[in-house]
Amino acid sequence: MTDVRPPQSDAYSLILEAIDVGIYKPGDRLVESELAERFGVSRTPIREALQRLETQSLLVRDGRSLIVASLDHNQLAELYVVRAELEGLAARLAARHATDEEVQVLRDMVQADRGLIGNPEAMSRANRRFHKQIHLASHNRYLVQQLDLVHRSMALLAVTSLAAEGRGDATMAEHDQIVEAIAARDGTAAYGALKAHISKAFETRLKIDAGERPLR
Structure with missing residues (x-):
């Protein structure tokens, strides 16, 4: 059976583009459920994309939340x-x-x-x-x-x-x-x-x- 779920790269690209065009700015909090609803993607690829963005230091932890990083x-x-x-x-x-x-x-x-x-x-x-x-x-x-x-x-x-x-x-x-x-x-x-x-x-x-x- 073919897996028709959106791949992680799609969720990643969608979030990255939203940051790039200023929908999400440095300091903004990203919430899985809100992102899934906005982009019409299930929460699993959203979660994986957020983890990838955190690994790349584009997102940082603020307590239990992930926020868009800023550069000093x-x-x-x-x-x-x-x-x-x-x-x-x-x-x-x-x-x-x-x-x-x-x-x-x-x-x-x-x-x-x-x-x-x-x-x-x-x-x-x-x-x-x-x-x-x-x-x-x-x-x-x-x-x-x-x-x-x-x-x-x-x-x-x-x-x-x-x-x-x-x-x-x-x-x-x-x-x-x-x-x-x-x-x-x-x-x-x-x-x-x-x-x-x-x-x-x-x-x-x-x-x-x-x-x-x-x-x-």
Whole structure:
């Protein structure tokens, strides 16, 4: 008999996406029964998905409850250091291995995404697609796997840095520079452009966080 229950990965993906789009934010409590009802999934795969998310440190224990984790300043800095290096490597490899068609897709993405400036949430989704396309263009499955882990942790950042004034225009200019370096097959320039892009995003996020912290 075929088992028609939704697989664990489906429940996991549903919860992760809900965190990623801000339905559940850092500090929010996740309850098995509520998640099962929301997603139309039985409680067993929900329970297994929650355990997996806890193992990955995306959820943490608060007494008997599981809540969405948050990143402190040091964790944020560590995450961006790793992200910058891995993303830079992906761009370097993409400059070496991307097909002409993959380069054209990246160019088309930048062109289309310019129309989203002023809509931070839509730009954030487009930004993830753009970076994922570079990861895939690296043609290195192990690097893609590691970057997927990094980007899961990025879901714990409640506010996109693209919400900052002027960041949308700057991001598009940076994306264009990255793509042109990849198109020119200049791995060093692609690596540097993507690392600089991540550095500016980190700087912007630090400014956002500093503005949200109350004075003591």
